[in-house]
Amino acid sequence: MDTKAMFNISYGLFVLTANQDGKDNGCIVNTVTQVTSDPLQVTIAVNKLNYTHDMIAATGHFTASILSEKADFEIFKRFGFQSGRNTDKFAGFDAVQRTANGTLAVTQGTNSYISADVTQKIDVGTHTIFLAKVVDVESLSDIPSATYTYYQQHIKPKPQPKAPQGKTIWRCKICGYEYEGEELPADFICPLCKHPASDFEKVTA
Numbered sequence: 001m002d003t004k005a006m007f008n009i010s011y012g013l014f015v016l017t018a019n020q021d022g023k024d025n026g027c028i029v030n031t032v033t034q035v036t037s038d039p040l041q042v043t044i045a046v047n048k049l050n051y052t053h054d055m056i057a058a059t060g061h062f063t064a065s066i067l068s069e070k071a072d073f074e075i076f077k078r079f080g081f082q083s084g085r086n087t088d089k090f091a092g093f094d095a096v097q098r099t100a101n102g103t104l105a106v107t108q109g110t111n112s113y114i115s116a117d118v119t120q121k122i123d124v125g126t127h128t129i130f131l132a133k134v135v136d137v138e139s140l141s142d143i144p145s146a147t148y149t150y151y152q153q154h155i156k157p158k159p160q161p162k163a164p165q166g167k168t169i170w171r172c173k174i175c176g177y178e179y180e181g182e183e184l185p186a187d188f189i190c191p192l193c194k195h196p197a198s199d200f201e202k203v204t205a
C-alpha cells in the first residue's frame with residue numbers, strides 16, 4: 001500500500017468556529033464536505049483532542065469559513081497551531097461576523113462561510129464526523145479557495161532544507177513543528193497540529 005497516494009486527495013481549508021457559554025473559538029480543518037443539496041447538508045471531521053471538537057459536540061452549532069488564496073500564514077498560526085483551551089484565539093482579531101446560529105464567521109482571508117447545526121455524530125476513533133444541516137451561507141469575495149496543495153506551496157513558509165550540524169530532526173509536513181532526535185516515536189502526535197508520526201519527515205544535517 002502506498003499511503004503517500006492519500007496526499008493526492010484534494011481538500012479545501014477552513015476556519016471551523018464554535019461558541020460555548022459565550023466563548024468563541026476556532027481551529028483550522030481541511031475536512032468540510034457537502035454531502036447533499038436538498039436538504040443542504042455538510043460533514044466535518046474533527047480530532048477529539050481539539051477544543052473546538054468538544055464545543056461543537058456540546059452545542060451542535062458551527063461555522064466553517066472557507067479560506068481563500070489571500071489567507072496569510074498568520075491565520076493558520078492563530079487558529080491551527082495553538083489550542084483555545086490555553087488562549088483566546090479571537091483576542092485582537094475583529095475580522096468576524098456573527099451568523100444565524102450564534103457562531104462566528106471569519107471575514108479576513110476567506111471567501112465564504114457556511115453555518116450549520118449538527119444532526120448526527122459518528123465516532124470514527126481519533127475523530128468525530130459531524131453531519132449538519134446548513135442554516136446560513138454567504139459569499140464574501142470572488143478570490144479562489146485555498147486548497148491544501150496551495151497552502152503547502154504558497155502560504156506555508158519554506159523550511160530550512162537541512163538540520164543543524166550533527167543533528168537529526170523530524171519535521172511535521174503539515175505545520176513545520178520540529179522534533180529533535182534520531183528516531184520519532186511511532187505514536188508521536190504533533191503538539192501543534194495534532195497530526196500523527198506518519199506526517200513527519202526526517203531531516204538530517
Ligand SMILES: Cc1cc2nc3c(=O)[nH]c(=O)nc-3n(C[C@H](O)[C@H](O)[C@H](O)COP(=O)(O)O)c2cc1C
Nearest residue numbers: 027028029030046047050051052080082083084193
Ligand atoms: C493545515 C492544517 C489542517 C488541519 N486540518 C485539521 C482537520 O481536518 N481536522 C482537525 O481536527 N484538525 C485539523 N488541524 C489541526 C487543528 O487546527 C489544531 O489542532 C488546532 O490547534 C486545534 O485548536 P483547538 O484546540 O482550539 O480546537 C489542521 C491544522 C492545520 C495547520
